Amino acid sequence: MFKPLPVAIGLRYLRAKRRNGFISFISLASILGIALGVAALITTLSVMSGFQIEIRDRMLQMVSHATVTGYGEPVYGWREVDQDIRRNPDVVGVAPYVEKETLLTGQRNQPAMVRGVEPALEPQVSVISSKVTSGKFSDLQPGSFNIIVGSELAQWLGVSVGDKVTLMTSDYRITPVSAVPQLKRFTVSGIFSAGYNEYDRGMAFVHMQDLQRVLRIGEGVTGLRVKVRDMDKASIVAGQLNTALRGQYQVSDWSRENINMFRALKMEKTLMGILLSLIIAMGAFNLVSSQVMLVTDKQADIAILRTLGFSPGGVMRTFMVQGSLIGIIGTLAGVIFGVLLTLNLENILQAIEAVFGVQLLPEDVYYITGLPTDMRLSDILTISAVSLTMAFLATLYPAWRAARTAPAEALRYE
Incomplete structure (x- = not known):
């Protein structure tokens, strides 16, 4: 050759x-x-x-693909916003939520993000209901003031199912004597394990109406969590939702929220x-x-x-x-x-x-x-x-x- x-x-x-x-x-x-x-x-x-x-x-099991929130204030009339979001063919699930940074008190104190959810709608956007290891996610009923906490958070607070925890927010209530913080006792009805430290140590769930009553925001919600068909296209869908909502609400996606x-x-x-x-x-x-x-x-x-x-x-x-x-x-x-x-x-x-x-x-x-x-x-x-x-x-x-x-x-x- x-x-x-x-x-x-x-x-x-x-x-x-x-x-x-x-x-x-x-x-x-x-x-x-x-x-x-x-x-x-x-x-x-x-x-x-x-x-x-x-x-x-693991993070996206708990974090929504996209989030629609108000500009620093609660979203009222969220059901109409929900309908506008669902018109997008790439959206497969929408669920409202109320979220507040709180201090939970059991045997010890621990700051935690408490999220109020609708148990019937939350499975459309996350898998939290399947991550509950003790108790049932459906135990979150309006007026019950039940709370489901992360496994590491429960261990740190020293509580288990049936125990009481006190929720304290940064909002103060004015009384004739002085200003006192908002306090509410909740019953631990379940413990979840997401396999992600940020949520197992610093997250708890309650029924949305219970948290609305504690925060005194009426029918308002923090925002709506959205699940899309292809999470890699979440940023594109977020842009489409922003256009459909005419810029009245703030729309972000998971990649932007966790960009760092x-x-x-x-x-x-x-x-x-x-x-x-x-x-x-x-x-x-x-x-x-x-x-x-x-x-x-x-x-x-x-x-x-x-x-x-x-x-x-x-x-x-x-x-x-x-x-x-x-x-x-x-x-x-x-x-x-x-x-x-x-x-x-x-x-x-x-x-x-x-x-x-x-x-x-x-x-x-x-x-x-x-x-x-x-x-x-x-x-x-x-x-x-x-x-x-x-x-x-x-x-x-x-x-x-x-x-x-x-x-x-x-x-x-x-």
């Missing part, structure tokens, strides 16, 4: 046994370094993407990728060393090729081919190993826990029982491109040095 001469010679150098075994060792180290870096990057980014999706999904957290997760993933790329860079530096030593070892061969009419550009391409092939082999091996490692990471984790008798991901700390992964083709292609680029750049200086070899000087002592 016809091959360009630089490619044929480069392949020959790659297969040939080296007179200097140390050069072969450095070449092997370069391949292993690149492969290790690529595999580590694929696995790490897959795990971080998996954690991002896990956090997002998702930016932090994205930045963490990016920085981790940059740091782990240094492993690939280490393999590339080894590639530079091996190629420089190979050029020195092949001085006589280069001189003979030059005397036979081989151009400096041809010499340069020869060593670039040889070095690039090392990068391709290392990258390909790293992709295969990284994909296999990611696909079997859960089994490997379980094996390590079984052998050493430890729990690497305690459920009470990380809220998960396994190691979530999300291997994305875009990440693999990006990592492969970075690896191949580093390997290609690593061949430029040794190849340029080989092209500058003077035939007479190289053959003087041969």
Whole structure:
């Protein structure tokens, strides 16, 4: 088969046994370094993407895809607003809510966000009803003044089902004697566990009418929570709702409300990728060393090729081919190993826990029982491109040095 001469010679150098075994060792180290870096990057980014999706999904179980609220005041006539929202074909659920930052008192005090909901409508926008581990979500009846608290909040307050907690708001009631805070005793009728610390530690639910009576806002609500058909299009739907409501209400979506957290997760993933790329860079530096030593070892061969009419550009391409092939082999091996490692990471984790008798991901700390992964083709292609680029750049200086070899000087002592 016809091959360009630089490619044929480069392949020959790659297969040939080296007179200097140390050069072969450095070449092997370069391949292993690149492969290790690529595999580590694929696995790490897959795990971080998996954690991002896990956090997002758990958060969105409790957070609505979009929210319609008033501009700093309660929304009255929310049933008409509800009808306007439901006219959007991408909306699959709407539920009103009343929300207030309070101080709950049991055996100890704890600030918590208390949300008043309609038990019949709330399942349309969240899964809180399925997260109740003790009691029933349907126990939230108007006038009962029952409250469902998060598992960690209940533990901190030292309460269980049937106990009383006192709810205190920042609103004050004027009496002939003095101003006193709004206080109301509620009965703990249930405990929920969302698997997300922010809600398990700082969230409680009551019936919407009960909280309206405590806050003395009549039929007003804080806003309406909206669930859309495709949560990735929530920002688009939010814009459509804002137009349909003629800007009379404030409309936001989950990505905008939690933008700081998702930016932090994205930045963490990016920085981790940059740091782990240094492993690939280490393999590339080894590639530079091996190629420089190979050029020195092949001085006589280069001189003979030059005397036979081989151009400096041809010499340069020869060593670039040889070095690039090392990068391709290392990258390909790293992709295969990284994909296999990611696909079997859960089994490997379980094996390590079984052998050493430890729990690497305690459920009470990380809220998960396994190691979530999300291997994305875009990440693999990006990592492969970075690896191949580093390997290609690593061949430029040794190849340029080989092209500058003077035939007479190289053959003087041969």
